[in-house]
Amino acid sequence: MLQDTFFDTKSTINCRGKIINLSAPLVMGVINVGPNSFYDGGKYRTRWEIIKRSDNLLNEGASILDIGAATTRPGSLLTTASNERNYLMPALDIVLKEFPDAIISIDTYHSSIAEEAIEKGAHIINDISAGAFDPDMFATVARLQVPYIIMHIQGTPENMQVNPHYDDIIMDITRYFAEKVYHLQQLGLHDIIIDPGFGFGKSLQDNYELLSKLDYLKIFELPVLVGLSRKSMINKVLGTTPDQALNGTTALNTVALEKGAKILRVHDAREAAQTIQLIKMLNQKN
Numbered sequence: 001m002l003q004d005t006f007f008d009t010k011s012t013i014n015c016r017g018k019i020i021n022l023s024a025p026l027v028m029g030v031i032n033v034g035p036n037s038f039y040d041g042g043k044y045r046t047r048w049e050i051i052k053r054s055d056n057l058l059n060e061g062a063s064i065l066d067i068g069a070a071t072t073r074p075g076s077l078l079t080t081a082s083n084e085r086n087y088l089m090p091a092l093d094i095v096l097k098e099f100p101d102a103i104i105s106i107d108t109y110h111s112s113i114a115e116e117a118i119e120k121g122a123h124i125i126n127d128i129s130a131g132a133f134d135p136d137m138f139a140t141v142a143r144l145q146v147p148y149i150i151m152h153i154q155g156t157p158e159n160m161q162v163n164p165h166y167d168d169i170i171m172d173i174t175r176y177f178a179e180k181v182y183h184l185q186q187l188g189l190h191d192i193i194i195d196p197g198f199g200f201g202k203s204l205q206d207n208y209e210l211l212s213k214l215d216y217l218k219i220f221e222l223p224v225l226v227g228l229s230r231k232s233m234i235n236k237v238l239g240t241t242p243d244q245a246l247n248g249t250t251a252l253n254t255v256a257l258e259k260g261a262k263i264l265r266v267h268d269a270r271e272a273a274q275t276i277q278l279i280k281m282l283n284q285k286n
Contacts, residue, residue: 015123029057033091034069061273068107074161109133111140142187154201214259225263
């Protein structure tokens with residue numbers, strides 16, 4: 001039931017002394033500062049653009065800002081750490097200076113970028129590869145003792161959408177996370193967030209089966225983040241473009257919340273925050 005999934009007892013993560021309460025879901029607002037993002041690449045490059053974007057997200061209801069500079073669109077090559085640094089670090093410096101109280105997540109699969117960003121003042125590492133693209137990442141986040149988002153991906157961005165296959169997508173992803181979580185906990189890291197990775201090495205049917213069974217991931221007793229915002233799994237069904245996919249995003253975010261998602265990673269913070277508010281009211285009436 002909704003009442004069982006919307007609230008739970010495992011409700012906090014420690015972001016370098018700042019405690020985030022996840023007893024009710026939160027919004028993570030996306031700030032893509034690289035040039036090649038699938039939706040808003042190149043829109044947030046100048047100091048003013050980054051400040052305005054951050055301010056808008058926070059005012060519209062985002063509790064976390066997720067800054068990234070490496071494109072992960074299907075067919076893209078992995079970004080080098082040096083190239084990623086050139087875009088990401090100036091943006092991080094701006095956000096840290098202008099919004100010192102903001103909780104900042106860094107979207108990276110490079111351990112060197114993760115360490116530098118945390119040393120500057122970021123709070124969370126969001127890794128689409130769950131350590132697979134950099135063998136030093138697990139040890140780095142464990143040493144830094146910061147919350148770590150691990151995402152499921154099959155392959156790499158370059159080849160992930162070339163005939164992805166699962167024997168049983170829920171069982172395969174459950175085994176994947178079980179191995180990753182065990183390894184991280186053995187290293188002494190406990191603030192772990194799991195992201196099933198919609199659109200990352202999954203067919204259209206895989207994505208919808210995964211969403212329909214998202215509540216299976218409650219077995220880990222860890223917060224679940226979902227990134228459905230304006231993705232092709234919406235556009236392929238509705239015949240829309242990413243620019244037209246806000247309504248579809250809201251619809252799928254509603255399903256994700258009902259199935260226990262704790263963080264909505266989105267481009268549109270106001271609509272996501274309103275969705276959470278409405279479902280909270282629905283929960284109170286049941």
